[in-house]
Amino acid sequence: MLHRLRFLPGRLIQSIPVVFGVTLIVFFMARLLPGNPALAILGQRATAAAVAALDKQLGLDTPIWEQYFLFMGRLFQGNLGTSLTYQLPVTQLVAQAIPVSLSLLGMALLLSLVISIPFAALAAFKPGSGRDLAVRGFTLLGQGMPQFWLAIMLILLLAVGAHAFPVGGYGTSALDHPYYLFLPALTLAITMCPTVIRSLRSSIIGVLGSEYIGTAKSKGSYGAALFRGHVLRNAAIPTVSIIGVNLGFLVGGSLVIEKVFALPGLGSLMINAIFARDFPTIQGVTLFVALFVVAVGILTDVVYTMLDPRVNLGAKDQS
Amino acid sequence: MTQPLLSVTSLTIGVRRPKRADTIIVDDLSFDIQRGERFGIVGESGSGKSLTLRAIADLLPAGVEVLSGSIRYDGVELIGMETPARRRLMGPEIAMIFQEPMTALNPVIRVGEQIAEGPRRYLGLSKKDAMKLAIEMMAKTGIPDPARRARAYPHELSGGLRQRIMIAMALSCGPKLLLCDEPTTALDVTVQHQVLRVLEELCADSGASLAFVTHDLAVVNQTCSDLAVMYSGHIVESGRVKDVFSDPRHPYTKGLLDSAPDFDQPERELVPIPGFPPNLAARPDGCPFAPRCAFAVDACRVAMPPSVLVAPGHEAACIQSRSIFEEVAA
Numbered sequence: 317m318l319h320r321l322r323f324l325p326g327r328l329i330q331s332i333p334v335v336f337g338v339t340l341i342v343f344f345m346a347r348l349l350p351g352n353p354a355l356a357i358l359g360q361r362a363t364a365a366a367v368a369a370l371d372k373q374l375g376l377d378t379p380i381w382e383q384y385f386l387f388m389g390r391l392f393q394g395n396l397g398t399s400l401t402y403q404l405p406v407t408q409l410v411a412q413a414i415p416v417s418l419s420l421l422g423m424a425l426l427l428s429l430v431i432s433i434p435f436a437a438l439a440a441f442k443p444g445s446g447r448d449l450a451v452r453g454f455t456l457l458g459q460g461m462p463q464f465w466l467a468i469m470l471i472l473l474l475a476v477g478a479h480a481f482p483v484g485g486y487g488t489s490a491l492d493h494p495y496y497l498f499l500p501a502l503t504l505a506i507t508m509c510p511t512v513i514r515s516l517r518s519s520i521i522g523v524l525g526s527e528y529i530g531t532a533k534s535k536g537s538y539g540a541a542l543f544r545g546h547v548l549r550n551a552a553i554p555t556v557s558i559i560g561v562n563l564g565f566l567v568g569g570s571l572v573i574e575k576v577f578a579l580p581g582l583g584s585l586m587i588n589a590i591f592a593r594d595f596p597t598i599q600g601v602t603l604f605v606a607l608f609v610v611a612v613g614i615l616t617d618v619v620y621t622m623l624d625p626r627v628n629l630g631a632k633d634q635s
Numbered sequence: 636m637t638q639p640l641l642s643v644t645s646l647t648i649g650v651r652r653p654k655r656a657d658t659i660i661v662d663d664l665s666f667d668i669q670r671g672e673r674f675g676i677v678g679e680s681g682s683g684k685s686l687t688l689r690a691i692a693d694l695l696p697a698g699v700e701v702l703s704g705s706i707r708y709d710g711v712e713l714i715g716m717e718t719p720a721r722r723r724l725m726g727p728e729i730a731m732i733f734q735e736p737m738t739a740l741n742p743v744i745r746v747g748e749q750i751a752e753g754p755r756r757y758l759g760l761s762k763k764d765a766m767k768l769a770i771e772m773m774a775k776t777g778i779p780d781p782a783r784r785a786r787a788y789p790h791e792l793s794g795g796l797r798q799r800i801m802i803a804m805a806l807s808c809g810p811k812l813l814l815c816d817e818p819t820t821a822l823d824v825t826v827q828h829q830v831l832r833v834l835e836e837l838c839a840d841s842g843a844s845l846a847f848v849t850h851d852l853a854v855v856n857q858t859c860s861d862l863a864v865m866y867s868g869h870i871v872e873s874g875r876v877k878d879v880f881s882d883p884r885h886p887y888t889k890g891l892l893d894s895a896p897d898f899d900q901p902e903r904e905l906v907p908i909p910g911f912p913p914n915l916a917a918r919p920d921g922c923p924f925a926p927r928c929a930f931a932v933d934a935c936r937v938a939m940p941p942s943v944l945v946a947p948g949h950e951a952a953c954i955q956s957r958s959i960f961e962e963v964a965a
Contacts, residue, residue: 527738530694534731535753535804538722545752546741553743624743625788 322630338606353593397596406600416581424504432512440520455510484578500577519551560616639667646704662868673845675859683868730805734817736797740789747785772803795826867923874949884951
């Protein structure tokens with residue numbers, strides 16, 4: 317098993333230039349935003365002299381490439397700078413926000429699997445039947461709903477209407493968190509489900525038509541045992557890569573969803589930072605999001621390799 | 636005579652089509668397999684031989700179904716039985732070996748575990764004991780170094796080894812009837828011979844009956860005691876292998892034998908059967924072989940000829956059987 321993960325060191329090295337490119341884009345994109353942090357801090361009525369003084373204090377008066385080298389130099393020391401608005405190290409702000417965002421994504425992924433697998437199976441076991449059409453109709457509907465709208469609908473229905481879940485926030489204790497995270501996670505899960513269900517449905521149909529399912533039946537397997545033992549794992553393989561790709565989009569979506577549900581995650585931190593022109597924080601958060609997406613890509617390859625023994629990404633002669 | 640192990644009566648398999656006549660693929664088929672018998676079903680592609688086997692195993696492809704008739708295993712009717720009950724027969728009573736050992740094995744599960752699946756379910760073995768049995772079965776089929784090979788995935792093994800894995804898997808629960816669907820067609824000739832030998836030996840040891848579908852007459856000659864020749868969904872001739880081979884009584888069987896090479900008579904010229912099998916949706920009235928048959932007369936095109944006893948234990952469905960073959964012999 318482990319020898320098939322030999323591709324891992326190479327893949328990690330490959331991701332270094334990607335991350336470097338990200339720092340470049342992040343740094344200059346933030347500075348392309350109209351507006352000036354000193355002005356944002358001091359307010360519209362600040363005098364030109366006060367703004368210039370604060371610019372100097374924040375190091376914003378030096379040439380932009382000098383600022384970039386300073387930023388990179390600090391980065392190698394694990395220092396992302398100090399947030400302009402909070403006057404706290406960005407690493408500390410990010411460290412506080414990461415657990416929130418990761419739990420949100422993890423729960424969203426879990427929920428989308430819990431929803432997708434039974435629906436996909438339901439549709440795939442009788443393709444063309446009424447329930448297949450119903451499931452496919454549902455996926456179409458799910459794909460058409462904008463995330464933020466869905467979030468608001470869920471809040472109105474389940475939080476404001478039924479009082480089943482909180483309207484927003486993260487709760488105060490570790491036991492509270494899953495309860496507070498449920499609605500935002502559900503929102504993300506519902507937007508992810510259609511893709512997963514469609515992919516899983518078609519691969520289950522493919523697997524059910526293959527010879528080895530006949531073999532499994534000829535060994536007396538049927539029903540749930542057949543599904544667990546011979547269908548799901550084989551059908552999951554193509555879906556894993558689809559989930560991997562979608563997880564990247566999900567990160568983008570979670571930024572908005574965190575804001576809607578007032579979750580103190582990376583998304584809220586990012587959006588507040590953008591409005592305040594808080595360059596160091598924008599850079600820090602974007603860097604972590606990029607790192608996360610790169611990590612998801614690598615993780616997808618690992619899971620894929622574990623699930624399918626025929627995949628050997630380390631092999632030189634891939635045919 | 637004791638009750639046969641498997642008794643197929645008037646089995647009709649086809650595709651139901653709304654508002655039109657059903658397409659009949661296997662028409663009114665009847666045969667028995669006795670305990671310990673090795674029964675071959677021979678025919679060309681599309682003759683319905685594989686579907687007949689799959690109907691016995693409840694593995695008909697989607698859309699194809701048993702339209703009428705009966706399949707009785709050990710006196711129990713299989714047609715109309717609930718799926719769970721029927722699947723419980725698969726493994727300890729009836730087992731199946733498929734044509735293509737690459738696609739018939741699950742690509743993501745180690746072969747040892749695939750063999751152990753049946754024994755775990757039926758013999759109530761622990762994971763460890765089932766794996767021990769699986770390795771034992773692999774050794775019996777002549778797989779060298781079975782303990783190491785049990786940890787391999789199907790794509791890591793050769794075709795011959797994969798088919799031995801299939802045999803080990805099929806025999807792991809000690810079935811009384813083994814269904815083989817062209818098990819050696821995908822293998823090259825030397826491997827084919829070895830695999831057949833293993834199959835024969837293991838069946839002889841366990842006393843299992845064999846239902847062996849193939850298009851290869853040489854394989855039937857080597858493996859089976861009895862055979863049925865199928866043509867366009869009908870059995871046209873059946874009997875002991877040596878009787879049918881030495882004294883065919885149906886023009887189609889004769890044509891098959893004449894078109895296959897025989898190493899005892901290398902000088903003999905091969906004679907192909909002219910024409911193609913009939914389209915199933917537009918099967919001609921009467922004997923389906925009549926359009927290709929050199930001996931056909933008008934009476935052949937009226938109704939399907941009934942199977943008649945031409946010699947003890949030897950039947951043929953040809954109205955002219957007597958006139959063609961006995962006059963030739965005389």
